[in-house]
Amino acid sequence: MSEITPGIPELEAKARQLRRETVKAIARAKAGHLGGPLSAADILTALYFRVLDIRPDQPDWPDRDRFILSKGHSCIALYVVLALRGYFPLAEVATFDQIDSRLQGHPDMTALPGLDMSSGSLGLGFSAGVGVALGAKLARRTFKTFVMVGDGECNEGIIWEGAHVAHRYGLDNLIVIVDQNRLQQFGWRLDGAGQRRPPYDGDELRDRWASFGWAVSEVDGHDIAAVVAALEQARAVAGRPAALIAHTVKGKGVSFMEDDFRWHARVPTDEELAAALAELGDPAQVVEA
């Protein structure tokens, strides 16, 4: 925790900055993902600036809370939040996806301190998170393990293998955050519309986590105050693991990217970048870009 706990307006400003840097990085790299990082931006901000007990100057501190981005393709947002939190200079974000960079196209824990697990093949980061939490229990250590998964990612069978085991071992030190933005890269066709059918209809996904015995709660994933409160509550759950279903919008913050599966991994043009930055506030950043 930083010495001065940032208030909600500061967190909202950080989240806007995170989104700006994310869009710029993808435009600069001409590769990567946008929809998922933007849906996760407010949650990542809440985690890294308020919820996680971490020491950016000591990324391998043994008692730190762990965070695993199981939806590893959204890593640009994680890199930016780590930089904003002081793990490394923000300027390094410019190396994203480039040769020899520590900021790989999917998180590589052997390359960048501060990453608690490599991920990229969907579902695996969650499974490893179950192992981290189980290890903490066995070693009688008190840190918590937070894992972010996507709702599309929950298609993977390993998620439910891990959910079963985590409940069986009563891992109340494990919190999964489902970034439920209701879109995946392609998904199922929806007749008569330019949209896609969500990976899970209605409350299907929430009910599924609940049916595995997890303590399930829900939150508007773009209301930072609510996200902070929900994460603190999830952290306090006793006796079983907690799942926080965060209702989010893919591409959140840039009107023409929102709720459109085609922005899953599209690179913005120069005009689109300028328009996006204009929407994301801070005129100085727009000029600089």
Add this chain to the structure above:
Amino acid sequence: MALPAGKALRVVFGETVTELADRDPRIVVLDGDGGPSTGAAMFEAAHPDRFLQMGIAEQNMLGVAAGLATVGFVPVVSGFACFVVGRAFDSIRVLIAQPRLNVKIAAGYTGLLTGRTGKTHQMFDDIAIMRSLPDVSVLAPADEVEAAQAIRAMIAADGPFYLQLTREASPVLFPAGYRFELGRAVRLRDGCDVTLVSTGVQSVRVHEAAEILARRGVAATVLHVPTIKPIDTDSIVAAAQESGLVVTVEEQSVLGGLGGAVAEVLSGHYPVPVKRLGIQDTYGESGANDALLDKYRLSARVVAEDVETWLRQRPAGQLLTHPEGAGKR
């Protein structure tokens, strides 16, 4: 001379890991519901708190192992080769091999002799698959003496390991004073006519095949390779130099396993003819062990036959590719 009877390597695994865990609190064993078959049940009896049942879900079992390694445990994953490798390969590759995490994968039921299970449970390509992963060490001990030491060495070393174990009891090849060394191949026998290279419990049958060959006047060097990765290039090259003719024999597919590894070494360092014996490009089947070993050409008698046939049928001109070997032959 007949070799003394020995234990199945799955039993050695259960005993050795249980004993090591008495002194090493970092060791945990993950089981994918194979406990009574793999030897992991012994560990549960002795260390119930560190026996982690993961259910019938191998992908997650390997993922959980990776997580445990990041908090300082030495997770030993126990299961059948066909499931831990075949089912969970993605978890191994992305969560264990790429991050170089300290996870030990102990695969029981390797090769042909898996208890009349048929082809689903007979994995012939786990060596080929696992040795293709950078930073993963691959071990296949030959008997109970070597297996116990290989397990100790694997636990003592840092980084990901894949260990082949077996279901069936097999003879003791090595004396009590034998010393296993990671990365070192072992010369079992010297002979100038042909070099036989083998691994795992198949080395016992190859040792016996060499005795049969000796009685027929063929002198074979036998090189046992318990560490398939990193492979002992120097020993393989040195053994190849003596005869100029190499035959690899393994209870694995001839595609990509030990034979592949040896051919890679020799093509780069000392090109000589290499004949690869083992499971041909095919699947297995149910059957009695002796019948399987004969049919899939791995019994000592059949290996001896196949080596002799190859030596006899080789075109004489091929020897010219290797003057030193040709001279000795």
